Amino acid sequence: MEAVYREHGSLVYSLCRRTLGPERAADTTQEVFFAAWKSRERFNPESGSLAGWLVGIARFKIIDLYRVERRNPLAPDTAQAIDVGVDSAGVETMAQRMVIAEALTSLPERSRRLVEHAFFDDMTHSQIAERYGLPLGTVKSDIRRGLARLRRHLEGFDHAVRS
């Protein structure tokens, strides 16, 4: 558990901090890892990445907190959530974007760079191959492996349990 926390604590905490503000991020992050520990037998590494799974749990915790506050409009903490300016749908997409960012960060440097050129700079595989002097097949396989990593993180996100 400690290794998991050390590896992914900052990812989960950063999402909580962006959506809930720093005051409540710590409590919610702890809720996420406690929930993950309690449902650890339901995590299947073949179904997706652990990082994606943890962020998926965090997403549920944050949205549940929003729901509670909507039902208890006098909660003083509500102001913090409003200040952050994210609603439940925003949490869903922000969480997935951060999962993708995490997957990109985990890629080998070259693979990451090629995927980023393909997506963020809208370059074709041939243009990337020409720019880096790489065989087209190498560019394709690097990007394919990179995208597989992204997909695996999102699949982990999709398999997160609501607990």
Place this chain on the structure above:
Amino acid sequence: MPFDPDDIADPHMRRRLSALMPAVTNADFERHDPPPDMWDSLTNRIARDRGRGAAVLVAPPQVVTKRDTWRRRRHGVSRPRVLLAAAAAVTVAVGAAIVVQSRLPAERVVARATLQQLEPLGDTRASARLVTKDGTTQLVVDATNMPPAPPSESYELWLIDNEVSDPRSLGEVTGSEEVTVPASVDPSTHPIVDISLEPDDGDHDHSGHSLMRGTLQ
């Protein structure tokens, strides 16, 4: 970015990545480290949860007849509703069962409740305790043998006032949980712990379908 057809075979995942990737910003890469004491706090909590395995708590059922005014209001029906409430719930340790006490000096138990089934829920047993810890108030629910909620439904935890007219949600639960009581909810005026079954219909009000209840005291 035009995908190479072989990159991602699943068209749904292709569309999803195509939509998400251009939206990724620098902020999505930024990371902040959690507070340094969080790991210790987490391990304490896990250790405490492991210790709960030895606890066995039951309570004799007590029947209190009451008009559930809030429930009638929700449905616009003036039918009387008899409900079971553990108004004077007593927690009894069975035999030599061990009640595990928290070893954390920062946690103080303020009140306890034993939840009674309002309708058959198998062998489910549940109790709750209100604790103060690190300046916050938390409701700790211990539930055993709680079946999973039916498809498209979920369990939700509430604190309700004595008139049963003002339920305050504490969020979804699946069994044993430890949730923070929002500052806007005063357990002294909302002492009834309620677990309801909520349909996934987007309605944030209490469904009126309470499964278990007990009163903090």
